[in-house]
Amino acid sequence: MDSDEQLMIRVQAGDEDAVTELVTRWRARLYGFLVRRAPDVADDLFQETWIRVVRAAERFDPSRRFSTWLFQIANNLCRDRARRRAVEESYRHSVREEIRHDAGRLDPPPLDLRLDMHRRVHALPERLREVLLLRYYHRLSEAEIADTVGIPRGTVKSRLHHAVRALRQQMAEADA
């Protein structure tokens, strides 16, 4: 059976069966990552990630692990989507503020303080969430996460610890 990296060499040569094999192998792990990372757009990003894999196939270095490269692409797409959303949200917020100012009757929705763990993870800041998901669920090493996310290894470690402590803090606050 070909390794992931060998399959990517075949993809570079235009082999459609190799793409199918990679999608089949990695579909559940990639989708599991996306569902936790960006739940409401996971379906879109799943397809987008694989299209990027094909389009960028020639830039893949077979001496690197395919999984690191795949998660790097997926994570970058999640970041782009989050950035776009932040801009849209900022615009919506300014519109809401304007309406509130005009009408004085738009209250924010009540915040559910007893979030389940899935929502707690999703509530973590982006920079903490991405490293936690890659380390805990996908068991990438700190070096691989550093490579995937593009930050120093020491930063990966500190963000991981920060993420765990933030989850613990959230749970303590919910229990209080």
Added chain:
Amino acid sequence: MSANTPCVGVQERLIEALLAHDEAAAPDLAHSESCDACRTLRDDLLHVRAGLGTDAEQEPAPAMVQRTLLATRSALRRRAPARAPLPVGFKRELARLLAAPLAVLPLVLLWNWTVLAFGGELLAAWLPTAAIVALGAAYALAAGGSLAAVFGSLPVVAHGRTQQRLREVTA
């Protein structure tokens, strides 16, 4: 707890164990039995672990996988026709191989120029001019040919080495 107590290290290792899905080390567990802060963290981390679960995989809907496969195949066909791409790492290997010859190239050129310039004057006492010109031309051809052979072979060597490395890492 201060930075000087063992708690800092113990707590870091407790978190590392959670992240790696490992059990905490016995000495750290023993310490946390006798330390309120570390015991609280240990218990909290057990809750966090239980809440996080371990299942990284989630099956996407089969219809979505099918749509994705169609989209990727279409993207693959639309890709520009592949000219034989240089293997990844070729440029780096070539640069590495070129470094030493390029470093000594000025010296080699200087040496050859010196030989041609002064060699002719030295031989002028014994040989006719035509013979000196012929010798000079032969020397210049030999020197130029050697340089061309050395520098011309480097891309071939770099390509071979890169291909070999790719075969090794993907074997």
